[in-house]
Amino acid sequence: MRPWPVNGVAFGGDYNPEQWPRSVWPEDMELMRRAGVSFVTLGVFSWSWLEPAKGEYEFGWLDEIMDLLDANGIAVDLATATATPPPWFSTAFPQTLPVDHDGHTLWPGSRQAWCPSDETYREHALALTGALASRYHEHPALAMWHVSNEYACHNLPCYCDTCAAAFRRWLRRRYATLDELNEAWGTAFWSQRYTDWEQILPPRRTTSFANPTQQLDFSRFGSDTLLDFYQAEKQVISERSPGVPITTNFMTMAGFRLLDYHQWASHQDVVSTDHYLVDTLPDQRAELAFADDLTRGLAGGQPWMLMEHSTSAVNWQPVNHAKWPGQTIRDSLAHVARGADTLGFFQWRASQSGSEKFHSGLVPHAGADSDRFREVCELGAVAARLGELVGSVVESDVALLWDYQAGWAASGPAMPSSQLEYADTGLTIHRLLRERGVTVDVVHPGADLTAYRVVVVPTLYLVSDENAAAISRAAEAGAQVVVTFFSGIATPDDHVRLGGYPGAFSELLGVRVEEFFPLMPDETVALEHGGAGRLWSEDLREQGAEVLDRYASGPLTGRAALTRRTVGAGDAWYLATLPDDERLGRLLDDVLAAGDVHAVSAAPAGVDRVRRRGDRGSWLFLVNDTTSQQPVNADGYDLVADRLVVGSLTLPPGGVAVIREG
């Protein structure tokens, strides 16, 4: 099913006409047409305008704007409007307010102030969803359903009594008996043995560290609870509006990990996500690429929708930079390069009031007579020309494993080092591979790995026996498998695998680690073959592995830091520390050479390269992430510049080329 009945890459964004007087609406239509907008998302936060009192619906304004959009040829992604209830609801049902870890009620006056387990909320939300689906399922503008908004942001986790009861129900489904739960949670420690289900609570504020498996299960419960809510909304819609695709917008930025999207993805008719650049990251473009490669992994390698990104500045960072001239286009095309077939923005017009009034819009406060809006129009024209590549897929020989549940467990209390942030090692390796022109698929450990020549396993702290075995089989079958420290340590119950680290991968890697020696924030340990490791080191004893490098300082001097073991037709590499970029890069070069993996194309440093391939040919994306012009080799037709390229072209600073090859 193709989600968007539009030509070219669908282009548009969140449209909140209820924020503006009706006199503005005709101008909106004129400017949307000028910009080439082909779709809008309507109604995300409109509940209080659609249902101003219980059961009393006001659909008139929505009818009007739907008709207006249809008349202007703009498709509608219609939201269920259930992301935030109206004030009357919270006033009538105060028990639906979420409660934080310390027991503080989270009051209305912002957004998404509802307990994910609450049945009253669910009833009201489903009623509204049903009313919308019944009313608009045949509207000619309707192209898609948009369920709620950015689930889990900001009402998860909730620690209220309703959630406590729901958590207990969830646990009774997970564990056949209390004995099983006591064993899984390790309640023999600290006198926590449960003798009745009713004794179990969410991991609220405690005197000291809360039970880590309780916390892990509570994270699972939170994700499952909202997924169940999503599925209920989806069912209401699909009964009333069959054939119209349904999605909810994920948040696949590396720093947002409240939901296990690998469990959510299969319930989406099309995977969609939001992406916002974070200025405080050391390399925000690397994070963008990682998030996109993860989103594509969630979509099973198929194209996906970018539901929201920003035209220019956001307003929720400590300091909110506007985008440089041309950056709106560059950022959008960088997403298309990695599989986005839709370019959605939050939001059409920058608000005049409210909490996001300093968030940029396609139409800025300065109005249409502005460079930013002119750039938006230019992007719309480019998006239209990209229609030919819609449906094509991104080529990649490298998989990097990502598991939200491993991340939850690794973020538990009282770990060897609080410096170890689950995403960091994976982001580092991904960044270095991208700098080498190598495209990476970010996939779940349980994904089919047979087609990959290189499989990277970064800090996969928790892993099931099955997935560990599949990773080993990939090496046996010929892949280069690269495992980093703090992988394979724990079972899915967060029990340490005994007998020497890294438990599940010890045999594959031919190493046995007796103790961890995590490093202080500014501490490094020298390596014999140059460079240094940071973050982590280990007392490693090789048991069949070849030593590639050793520590040259510190208490582990002379112990192995980097190893490789030949396994069947492949190799298993182990990083017991996190080398600096130069040393790690050299190792990755060796891995790529061993795996016969090559760059998408040759290009200067700072030029991102990705190839999409479809039935109708292939397209090479060249994105200049530097602030100077860059010469690159290319042959074909550049859909951005709308001209033929023979042999080479020069990318301007921040410029992008999309070359139809052959």
Next chain:
Amino acid sequence: MRPWPVNGVAFGGDYNPEQWPRSVWPEDMELMRRAGVSFVTLGVFSWSWLEPAKGEYEFGWLDEIMDLLDANGIAVDLATATATPPPWFSTAFPQTLPVDHDGHTLWPGSRQAWCPSDETYREHALALTGALASRYHEHPALAMWHVSNEYACHNLPCYCDTCAAAFRRWLRRRYATLDELNEAWGTAFWSQRYTDWEQILPPRRTTSFANPTQQLDFSRFGSDTLLDFYQAEKQVISERSPGVPITTNFMTMAGFRLLDYHQWASHQDVVSTDHYLVDTLPDQRAELAFADDLTRGLAGGQPWMLMEHSTSAVNWQPVNHAKWPGQTIRDSLAHVARGADTLGFFQWRASQSGSEKFHSGLVPHAGADSDRFREVCELGAVAARLGELVGSVVESDVALLWDYQAGWAASGPAMPSSQLEYADTGLTIHRLLRERGVTVDVVHPGADLTAYRVVVVPTLYLVSDENAAAISRAAEAGAQVVVTFFSGIATPDDHVRLGGYPGAFSELLGVRVEEFFPLMPDETVALEHGGAGRLWSEDLREQGAEVLDRYASGPLTGRAALTRRTVGAGDAWYLATLPDDERLGRLLDDVLAAGDVHAVSAAPAGVDRVRRRGDRGSWLFLVNDTTSQQPVNADGYDLVADRLVVGSLTLPPGGVAVIREG
């Protein structure tokens, strides 16, 4: 009405005799006379001693001390004692305890633990006030009434249910209809549309950013609520004690902005304030001058009372420095220079126990046989000699605008930059003008600006149409108007003015800004004519303005950073960034030259200069803020050294001269 029936600058402070055995009182009188103390503030925290049980008053000790003070010729500023209720009150009426943003009750055991909206508290406070006024209105020692203490510190804002109800009542007075409120608050965003007044809450802890106009109105409500309380106390007093001046002590330090003192000032018979130096500030003497110039602005240019400052160290900072030898005198005279006709200290004797026992007093723990007390006596003698200048006013040609409400709005959630602190830009410009020997009046945007040659408008984020027009008229009439970035952006409802920044001042300045580019904490942007900007930059397009300087680095290279437009008889200057001191100083030199504004007198760097002028002549204050001696030109009689000065004098390190001129 002259508030103090004493000769010279009134000199004294808070006196808490109930903390000490009666045997100490005669020594107090002896030492007060020795120091030249002419007034004391009595009873600020005496409620639990005046009314140990509901309705049972114990005035005996107060009678005694009032008589004793009268017998020693010391005037009394009698407090209503309503700043902190006794334990019996809080125990009997626990609902009167304030509640913080997270819902935590603030318990008794400190000070001011009462909800500002509570009627029970008000009744009891007014009863005590009435009893005191009835008893003492004819006491010969009574010179003034001191209502409560440092209002809003520390019981504002309070988020309890009583305040929620009071907030709703306040909103019903502000907005004729819910539709009006919904429009003002922009509730179309995030589904916040209210359909019943009862749905509205204080901006308690929420999931994400609370509605900014709700927060702004809640700040207004808090200030209004306490002002109403103050007025009720004042009325009780004025009915029973007519003709005795009434005040409450403000806290006009730049960092304390919980109350809109511009609304409070007109209800004071005489404006009084407290001032404490903050050691962690980069230039604490500049802040002292700013706070004094603001206090004088609140007093409409007239002299004011310094109700509290400290003899030496305070005890609420992370590290509490004692004052250097001589600093007590210097600090006090610096206040007199800028309009203080009263020098009050907290407190007479340093406490032996309790939460402020390490706060310095006029009599230190070491006793009267100490250098600090000898310096206090010296100050008392100087204060007596300053009697001739009482009532004179400070000369100034420069206004700098300050608006508590603009500050509240600019401190709202999710702004372009959290680095922008409302007071900082104003403090920076004020400091540079002071270093140039130029005295500044800090006044409200609605003040009469016609007499000023220079008007500085720093980060006036929120401004009404009327005030914006008055500022433009000042330029038309000949003033040099200096506007900085992030001014004129929003209406009083915190709605962004559309069509290009800086909305309300765009036409006056002849500029149009399309986007903000705020800078990271350590980020700077080079300027063509030397130096660099920090904190802020903007994508500015001149529309009639002359460009004075341009960015020479970053994404805005070549865009205008500093501009000027001639407007009628004056000029309108715009700073789109905050230049470093040297570059900003050069610009201010140009502004002063254009406005024909000159230094009060010539003096070396680090010597503060202010002139007070009255019916009986003029007095030049010269304050040496450096740690070395400084030669200055002066002619007249130095009231500090008590000797004639001809042509010049040398100020010792930290020394002060007050020259009667002519």
Next chain:
Amino acid sequence: MRPWPVNGVAFGGDYNPEQWPRSVWPEDMELMRRAGVSFVTLGVFSWSWLEPAKGEYEFGWLDEIMDLLDANGIAVDLATATATPPPWFSTAFPQTLPVDHDGHTLWPGSRQAWCPSDETYREHALALTGALASRYHEHPALAMWHVSNEYACHNLPCYCDTCAAAFRRWLRRRYATLDELNEAWGTAFWSQRYTDWEQILPPRRTTSFANPTQQLDFSRFGSDTLLDFYQAEKQVISERSPGVPITTNFMTMAGFRLLDYHQWASHQDVVSTDHYLVDTLPDQRAELAFADDLTRGLAGGQPWMLMEHSTSAVNWQPVNHAKWPGQTIRDSLAHVARGADTLGFFQWRASQSGSEKFHSGLVPHAGADSDRFREVCELGAVAARLGELVGSVVESDVALLWDYQAGWAASGPAMPSSQLEYADTGLTIHRLLRERGVTVDVVHPGADLTAYRVVVVPTLYLVSDENAAAISRAAEAGAQVVVTFFSGIATPDDHVRLGGYPGAFSELLGVRVEEFFPLMPDETVALEHGGAGRLWSEDLREQGAEVLDRYASGPLTGRAALTRRTVGAGDAWYLATLPDDERLGRLLDDVLAAGDVHAVSAAPAGVDRVRRRGDRGSWLFLVNDTTSQQPVNADGYDLVADRLVVGSLTLPPGGVAVIREG
């Protein structure tokens, strides 16, 4: 009474067999024998396994393991298991959960979630204790009773209503009348005068600083409440199990000061403590030595038990370093050097799950085939050889005063400097003395000081008249008494002693301080005789004291910084600032010379030296805390290397020798 009926230094640790399947138990016995384990602590967190429902005991597993241990010759320190109640208890009696300063309930799911004042908790705990004592008092494996665990960690302070009522009862015992309390607390300040006991509350979250004496009394109340609880448990045991020694494990690390262990110590049949190295300390070995010297002081100079330390890494620090090879042995012997006759570890096997699974154990995750376990076995062998010195005592000529109550008062709100941490100055002086080879006894100010040649009084902010007099008498009698700034300031009610600082010691020292000038974190003040002071300075006037050094910068230039006064047969030294190590070291050299105190033995820098002496001779401990080998002079038999030493030996990096002398 010798607590441990084992040969050699008792060696073992916490054993939690209920965490492991019974199949592991025989291996445990085999490995314990291999390692030389002579005792284990059983049942610390076993309540939920011993009493799975109210009054239903399951002792079978404990019978079994007790018998197994007995069969293997391993003595048992049997815990009362009352440290953490089972979930059924907290569910049935939710009012027993502790409440924090902000009013947040601390929920179960971690450990020690019980209100220290709760009677219901006490009843249930005493019932369990009684059942255990009745059942096991004649068991042949039973060697000791271990009451609860690490009292006060983490359930003190608790601010619930039960504690409020208990606090009031405690206050009624402390103060005869409310007037007495009002006087002690200084309630004349800030209107806090109490007129009924029921008005009094714990120092919960307040608007500003809470009353400091209220806070001090609340700390006293907390310590007393848990001591009372301990005594109740002890009585239940001693009635049922007479003759078996009873203890509870203290936490004498310098950073843990919730209990006044000086009041607790006399109620222990043998003093025991836990010690964990803190990686973020500047000198963790100095802290270890300090904590041990304090523990010995609590034990009245007699040997004590190290109930817990760690084999390698802990898991509650931000980054948890493993110990270097050999460090387990070094750390253990360093404790023996300073009086430990028992070496207990937490815990036998590293857990596989739960909150401490990454805390090291005697048997690591890697298993017995690991270097760490081999080092454990080596330590066990050494411990057995040390049997001859059991009961011997540590020699010392220097006392350093430590008072938990002075620490509480000095940590109160609104002090002159938040930079002054009670323990720091004492730790600094202790470290410099230890570097000089001088052993220090850390004792209470009320201890018998007559035998000491040097008495150090660091920041003894609060001191009673009696103890101040005893310190003066020590000087009169010939001791060198070294007092530092911020000593003698307050009475036990935290009232400032008037007339000049340092109040209680002013006369002894011959100085009078008029004001404090605490220094900013990075601020220093030069000294005339080289070096600089930090943290603190004072406006000091000598009154009979000889000036040893003066400030050479800052506002106090020329004032005395270091002084000495000859008093009777001794001297009284005063430090008005904290000199850098070099300068302070020079001063301490002078003090030691004046006191005729010499190093235990000569040794290179970084080699710790302590001598224990008993009826059967003396033993010199030499601990190499450096990472290089160190030659030292020694004659005798080295119990570690198990060989004769003649004249000298070379300590390897981190190596230890225990020389039987003569």
